[in-house]
Amino acid sequence: xxxxxxxxxxxxxxxxxxxxxxxxxxxxxxxxxxxxxxxxxxxxxxxxxxxxxxxxxxxxxxxxxxxxxxxxxxxxxxxxxxxxxxxxxxxxxxxxxxxxxxxxxxxxxxxxxxxxxxxxxxxxxxxxxxxxxxxxxxxxxxxxxxxxxxxxxxxxxxxxxxxxxxxxxxxxxxxxxxxxxxxxxxxxxxxxxxxxxxxxxxxxxxxxxxxxxxxxxxxxxxxxxxxxxxxxxxxxxxxxxxxxxxxxxxxxxxxxxxxxxxxxxxxxxxxxxxxxxxxxxxxxxxxxxxxxxxxxxxxxxxxxxxxxxxxxxxxxxxxxxxxxxxxxxxxxxxxxxxxxxxxxxxxxxxxxxxxxxxxxxxxxxxxxxxxxxxxxxxxxxxxxxxxxxxxxxxxxxxxxxxxxxxxxxxxxxxxxxxxxxxxxxxxxxxxxxxxxxxxxxxxxxxxxxxxxxxxxxxxxxxxxxxxxxxxxxxxxxxxxxxxxxxxxxxxxxxxxxxxxxxxxxxxxxxxxxxxxxxxxxxxxxxxxxxxxxxxxxxxxxxxxxxxxxxxxxxxxxxxxxxxxxxxxxxxxxxxxxxxxxxxxxxxxxxxxxxxxxxxxxxxxxxxxxxxxxxxxxxxxxxxxxxxxxxxxxxxxxxxxxxxxxxxxxxxxxxxxxxxxxxxxxxxxxxxxxxxxxxxxxxxxxxxxxxxxxxxxxxxxxxxxxxxxxxxxxxxxxxxxxxxxx
Numbered sequence: 001x002x003x004x005x006x007x008x009x010x011x012x013x014x015x016x017x018x019x020x021x022x023x024x025x026x027x028x029x030x031x032x033x034x035x036x037x038x039x040x041x042x043x044x045x046x047x048x049x050x051x052x053x054x055x056x057x058x059x060x061x062x063x064x065x066x067x068x069x070x071x072x073x074x075x076x077x078x079x080x081x082x083x084x085x086x087x088x089x090x091x092x093x094x095x096x097x098x099x100x101x102x103x104x105x106x107x108x109x110x111x112x113x114x115x116x117x118x119x120x121x122x123x124x125x126x127x128x129x130x131x132x133x134x135x136x137x138x139x140x141x142x143x144x145x146x147x148x149x150x151x152x153x154x155x156x157x158x159x160x161x162x163x164x165x166x167x168x169x170x171x172x173x174x175x176x177x178x179x180x181x182x183x184x185x186x187x188x189x190x191x192x193x194x195x196x197x198x199x200x201x202x203x204x205x206x207x208x209x210x211x212x213x214x215x216x217x218x219x220x221x222x223x224x225x226x227x228x229x230x231x232x233x234x235x236x237x238x239x240x241x242x243x244x245x246x247x248x249x250x251x252x253x254x255x256x257x258x259x260x261x262x263x264x265x266x267x268x269x270x271x272x273x274x275x276x277x278x279x280x281x282x283x284x285x286x287x288x289x290x291x292x293x294x295x296x297x298x299x300x301x302x303x304x305x306x307x308x309x310x311x312x313x314x315x316x317x318x319x320x321x322x323x324x325x326x327x328x329x330x331x332x333x334x335x336x337x338x339x340x341x342x343x344x345x346x347x348x349x350x351x352x353x354x355x356x357x358x359x360x361x362x363x364x365x366x367x368x369x370x371x372x373x374x375x376x377x378x379x380x381x382x383x384x385x386x387x388x389x390x391x392x393x394x395x396x397x398x399x400x401x402x403x404x405x406x407x408x409x410x411x412x413x414x415x416x417x418x419x420x421x422x423x424x425x426x427x428x429x430x431x432x433x434x435x436x437x438x439x440x441x442x443x444x445x446x447x448x449x450x451x452x453x454x455x456x457x458x459x460x461x462x463x464x465x466x467x468x469x470x471x472x473x474x475x476x477x478x479x480x481x482x483x484x485x486x487x488x489x490x491x492x493x494x495x496x497x498x499x500x501x502x503x504x505x506x507x508x509x510x511x512x513x514x515x516x517x518x519x520x521x522x523x524x525x526x527x528x529x530x531x532x533x534x535x536x537x538x539x540x541x542x543x544x545x546x547x548x549x550x551x552x553x554x555x556x557x558x559x560x561x562x563x564x565x566x567x568x569x570x571x572x573x574x575x576x577x578x579x580x581x582x583x584x585x586x587x588x589x590x591x592x593x594x595x596x597x598x599x600x601x602x603x604x605x606x607x608x609x610x611x612x613x614x615x616x617x618x619x620x621x622x623x624x625x626x627x628x629x630x631x632x633x634x635x636x637x638x639x640x641x642x643x644x645x646x647x648x649x650x651x652x653x654x655x656x657x658x659x660x661x662x663x664x665x666x667x668x669x670x671x672x673x674x675x676x677x678x679x680x681x682x683x684x685x686x687x688x689x690x691x692x693x694x695x696x697x698x699x700x701x702x703x704x705x706x707x708x709x710x711x712x713x714x715x716x717x718x719x720x721x722x723x724x725x
Contacts, residue, residue, distance in 0.1 A: 208434020
C-alpha cells in the first residue's frame with residue numbers, strides 16, 4: 001500500500017518528541033535475548049470473567065440507535081423478504097433443469113441413432129452442442145447447491161442483535177495481536193495507537209506486534225512507544241520457522257501465542273487479531289465480547305460461541321467499486337445468513353476468540369497447512385462438538401484494499417486455492433477411490449457434490465469463453481432440436497427466457513440487503529476472475545504442465561502480504577499514474593489480462609460472423625427465432641454476459657479508477673489527556689461511505705451492471721413474447 005505522509009506525523013507523535021531507537025536502552029523492551037524480562041509495563045489484570053455479572057451489563061441497541069460502526073439495519077419488511085432468497089434462487093434453476101430434460105432427451109436420441117429424431121447436425125456440431133449442454137447443467141447444479149447450502153439458512157434463522165458491553169470493572173482481559181510483514185512503519189504505528197485508543201480499560205489490554213519480516217526499525221520504534229504506554233510488545237517470527245514457507249500468517253500468530261505465554265501474567269482470556277492495515281473502531285471489543293455470552297448471542301445444540309468477527313469496511317475503494325473489492329454482497333447478505341446457522345464468517349482481521357476455544361484446535365494453535373488461516377480456523381471450530389462462530393453486523397474495522405490489479409488478483413486467487421485446500425484436506429485425505437465413491441453416492445452426496453463444484457465452477461466460465469467462438473464458427477445452434485422444431489423450440493424458449501428473467505429478479509431480491517449494484521457486480525466478478533482461477537488451479541494441481549515448482553503442498557509459498565506489495569505505476573492515483581503503455585504492458589502481459597482480450601475479441605468477432613451466416617428465413621418471426629437459436633439464446637451464461645464481464649479488467653487497464661491520496665482519506669483526531677500521543681489518524685466518514693457516491697446502475701462507460709440489467713429485462717420481454725407464438 002502506498003503512503004505519502006510523514007510517518008512520525010501520521011501516528012500522532014511530534015517529531016521533536018519521538019524517541020528514536022538510539023535513545024532507548026535494550027533493557028526497556030523485549031528482545032530476542034530478553035523475552036522473559038519485561039519492564040516498564042503496566043499491571044495486567046487477567047482475573048477470570050464473572051459471567052453472571054458481565055451478562056447483567058450487556059446492552060442491546062435498537063435499530064434506530066446509530067453508531068459510528070453501524071453496518072446496515074434492515075427494516076422489518078427487508079428482513080422478511082430476504083428469508084425467501086433460497087426460493088428465488090431455486091426457481092430459475094428448476095426451470096433450467098426442466099429445459100434440460102427436453103434437451104437431454106433430444107441429445108440422447110441423436111447419440112443412440114434414433115431415426116425418429118431427425119436432427120440435422122454433423123457429429124462435430126453435436127459434440128460441441130452436447131458439451132455446451134453439460135456445462136449449462138453443471139452451472140445449474142452449482143446454483144442449486146449454493147441456494148440450499150447457504151441461502152436456505154435465512155428461512156428459519158434469527159437476526160443477531162447489536163450489543164454493547166458496559167462498565168469498566170470485571171471485564172475480560174484481551175491480548176490484541178497485530179500481524180505485520182514488511183509494511184511501512186507509519187502503517188504499523190498507526191494501527192498500534194488505534195488499538196490503544198479502544199474504548200476498553202488499558203489494564204485489561206495488551207498489544208503484541210508479531211513480525212514475519214524482521215523489521216528492526218519497527219522494533220526500535222515500538223520500544224520507544226512502550227516507554228510511554230507500557231503494555232505493547234514486539235516479537236519477530238523472522239527466521240524462526242522451518243516447517244512452513246515464509247510469510248504464512250498462521251505461523252506468525254503461533255509465534256505470538258508462544259510469546260504471550262512468556263509474559264508476566266500469562267495469557268489473557270481472549271485473543272483478538274488485527275491485520276496491520278485495519279484500524280479498529282473504538283467500540284470493537286465492546287461490540288464483539290458480549291456475543292460470547294448467552295445473553296448476547298445464542299447457543300445451538302449446546303454449543304458455545306468460540307469466535308466473533310466484526311465486518312471490515314475500507315476507506316480507499318474507488319467510486320462504483322469497478323472490481324468489486326468491497327464484497328458488499330457477501331458481507332451484507334451471505335455472511336448474516338451464515339451467521340444465523342452458527343457459521344459466522346471469520347474475515348481474517350478484527351476477530352476475537354476465546355483461548356479455551358483455541359485450545360481445542362489441533363495442537364492448541366492456528367493451522368499452518370493453509371495460508372487462509374481465518375477460514376481454516378473457523379472450519380476447524382465447526383468440526384468440534386462444542387464451538388460455533390458468530391459474525392457481528394457492524395463495521396468494526398476500517399482499512400485498505402489492495403490498490404493495484406496485481407495485488408487484488410493475488411489476494412483472490414490465494415483465497416480460492418486456500419479454500420480448496422481446506423476442503424481437500426478434510427474430504428479427500430486418507431480415502432481410497434472406492435471409499436470416496438461410496439461417500440459421494442451414499443454417505444455425504446451433498447458435501448461431495450459441493451466439493452466437486454468448488455473445483456469445477458471457475459473453469460466452467462473459462463470453458464465457455466472457448467466454446468462460444470467454436471460454436472459460432474461451426475454454425476452450431478445453442479439449443480438442439482429435431483428437424484420439425486417449432487413446438488419444441490418455442491417450449492424451450494419460454495423456459496430458458498423465464499429462467500434468465502427470474503435469475504435476474506433473484507439478483508434484485510438479494511440487492512434488498514446489499515444494494516442492486518453489489519448484487520450484480522458479484523455475479524460478474526465470478527466470470528472475469530475465472531481465467532485467472534483456471535491458470536492458478538492448473539499451476540497448483542498440475543505443476544508439471546507448466547514446469548512449475550508450485551504444488552498443493554507448496555502453494556502457500558506464493559503468499560505475499562498484500563500490504564507489502566509495492567505500487568510502481570500508481571494505477572489509481574491520477575497525479576502519479578504511470579503511462580498507458582506501461583500499464584497495458586503490466587496488466588495485460590504480467591497479470592494475464594491478455595486472456596480476456598483474446599476471449600472478448602474472439603467472441604464478438606465470431607458472433608458477428610454467426611449473425612451474417614444465419615439461415616434464410618421466410619418471415620420476421622422465423623428470422624428472430626434464428627437469431628435467438630444461433631447467437632442470442634437467453635441464458636445466464638450468454639456470450640454477451642461473459643464478454644462484458646471479461647471487459648472489466650480491460651476497462652480497468654485503460655481507464656483505471658481514481659482514489660485520493662491518504663492525506664485526503666484520513667483525518668487527524670486529537671486525543672484526550674493521558675493518551676500516549678496527542679493525536680492519531682482515522683479514516684474520514686466520507687471515505688468510508690463510498691457507496692453513497694456510487695451510481696446503482698451505471699458505473700461509467702461500458703459497465704457490466706448496465707449491460708446485465710438490459711439483458712435481464714430483454715429476457716423478460718422474450719419470455720412474454722414467446723407465449724404469443
